[in-house]
Amino acid sequence: MKLIFVIILGQALFTEATYAQVIVSIPDSEGLEDSTVVVPVNVDLKTYSVISYYFEVNYNPEVVEIVNISTDETLSSIWSASPTVNANFPGKIIVGAFSTGDTILGKGCLVNLECRVMGVIGDTTNLHFGNFMFNNGFPAVYKQSAIFTVVGIPSGVKGDKKMTLPSLYSLDSNYPDPFRDQTTIRYKIARREDVTIKIFNSLGQEVITLLQGVQQPNSYYVSWNGRDKFGNTCKSGLYYCQLRTSGGILTEKMLFVK
Numbered sequence: 595m596k597l598i599f600v601i602i603l604g605q606a607l608f609t610e611a612t613y614a615q616v617i618v619s620i621p622d623s624e625g626l627e628d629s630t631v632v633v634p635v636n637v638d639l640k641t642y643s644v645i646s647y648y649f650e651v652n653y654n655p656e657v658v659e660i661v662n663i664s665t666d667e668t669l670s671s672i673w674s675a676s677p678t679v680n681a682n683f684p685g686k687i688i689v690g691a692f693s694t695g696d697t698i699l700g701k702g703c704l705v706n707l708e709c710r711v712m713g714v715i716g717d718t719t720n721l722h723f724g725n726f727m728f729n730n731g732f733p734a735v736y737k738q739s740a741i742f743t744v745v746g747i748p749s750g751v752k753g754d755k756k757m758t759l760p761s762l763y764s765l766d767s768n769y770p771d772p773f774r775d776q777t778t779i780r781y782k783i784a785r786r787e788d789v790t791i792k793i794f795n796s797l798g799q800e801v802i803t804l805l806q807g808v809q810q811p812n813s814y815y816v817s818w819n820g821r822d823k824f825g826n827t828c829k830s831g832l833y834y835c836q837l838r839t840s841g842g843i844l845t846e847k848m849l850f851v852k
Contacts, residue, residue, distance in 0.1 A: 615642055615733030618704070620651070620721045620740040621830035621851060624796050625658065625711040627744060631832070632772045633721065634703040634851045637669065642733040643699050646692040650724030653685055655712065657719035658742050660687040662708045667770065670705050672696045677705065686724070703851065706772070713744040748798025751834050751845060765837040765844040772849035773820070779804075779846070780815045781837050790838040791816055796831055804835075820850045827852065 617638045625631040635649070651660060663679055665671045670691060677691035689705065698704075713719075723737040766780040783789060791805040802823040804816045818835075820828050830851045837844045 615735075616640060616728070617736050617738065618649070618723065618726055619738035620707075620723070622740045622742075623709075623721070623830070623849075624743050624745045624832040625709060626746065626832070626847065627711060627714060629711050629847075630661075631709050631711065631849060632664070632851075633707045633709055633740075633742070634668075634772070634830075635705050635707060636702065636852075637704045638701045639699060639728075639733075640701075642728075643697040644693075644728045645697050646690075646730075647704070647726075647728050648688075648690040649726040650686055650688050651707065652720070652722045652724055653742070654719035655685045657711075657713035657717045657744065658721075659710045659712050660707050661710050663687070663689055663705045664708060665705055668703045668705055669698045669700065672698070703774070709742070711744055715744055715746045717744040718742065745796050745832065747834065747845065747847070748794065748796065751794045751798050751836060763837075763839065763841045763844065765835065765846050767846055768818075768835065768848045772851045774851055776817050776819045777848060777850075778815050778817050779835050780813065781844075782813045783809050783811055783839065784841060786810050787840050790836075792836045792838070793818060794834045794836060795828070796833070801828060801833065820852075 619636045620633060623633045653660060661681055663677060673691060673693050673696060675694055677689050680688040719742050720739055721742050722739040726735045726737055728735060763784050764782040768777040768779045770777060789805060789809045792803050793801040795801055804818060822828055828850055833848050833850055835846050835848060
């Protein structure tokens with residue numbers, strides 16, 4: 595009898611992963627206090643096509659509040675009809691959408707969750723899928739949830755809020771943000787001097803130096819492809835771009851999603 599029970603239990607534990615045709619996931623994510631961040635809902639549809647979807651995401655509203663979703667630059671952007679969103683339940687958002695002609699195929703971001711950070715540094719919450727259904731229930735779905743953490747800008751990264759010549763030095767927010775393959779960072783230099791631009795992770799660890807050298811007064815831009823100094827693709831999460839000159843230090847946050 596014990597042997598039979600173990601076999602049945604084992605079947606129950608791996609049924610969802612074994613028989614699901616597609617994978618849906620949310621990456622572990624981070625956000626600064628009192629900020630709004632974007633968290634992707636990723637899918638790997640393999641060879642299956644989708645004409646409709648419905649899903650729920652549950653969370654702790656004292657830590658983060660999912661206020662809306664966006665479809666810009668996602669797989670869902672090919673549909674003319676916007677998804678239906680119900681964010682009226684505390685700790686839950688419900689999203690549904692259907693096609694008026696085109697089908698969704700492949701691997702990528704299905705939609706982005708727009709999240710407002712409500713907690714303080716160190717707070718965490720699960721971003722947990724409830725129901726998730728494609729089409730009329732086929733293909734079957736294997737769901738991977740995530741953890742959201744409230745963080746602060748690491749010591750030694752954020753630098754000064756203002757530079758000595760604030761009207762002549764600037765570091766703009768990167769575009770696009772969040773980004774997957776590449777993002778562009780624009781900045782302005784007031785005079786001829788040494789300029790260093792580095793990327794740091796949420797722990798304050800240096801990821802890569804994008805620029806180090808002397809530049810003339812002008813407006814410039816650099817690009818980052820989400821890779822570290824060894825050429826490895828970074829993990830999804832919050833990163834910081836730091837511009838350092840003799841005038842001081844400026845820092846902007848950015849969100850990388852795979």
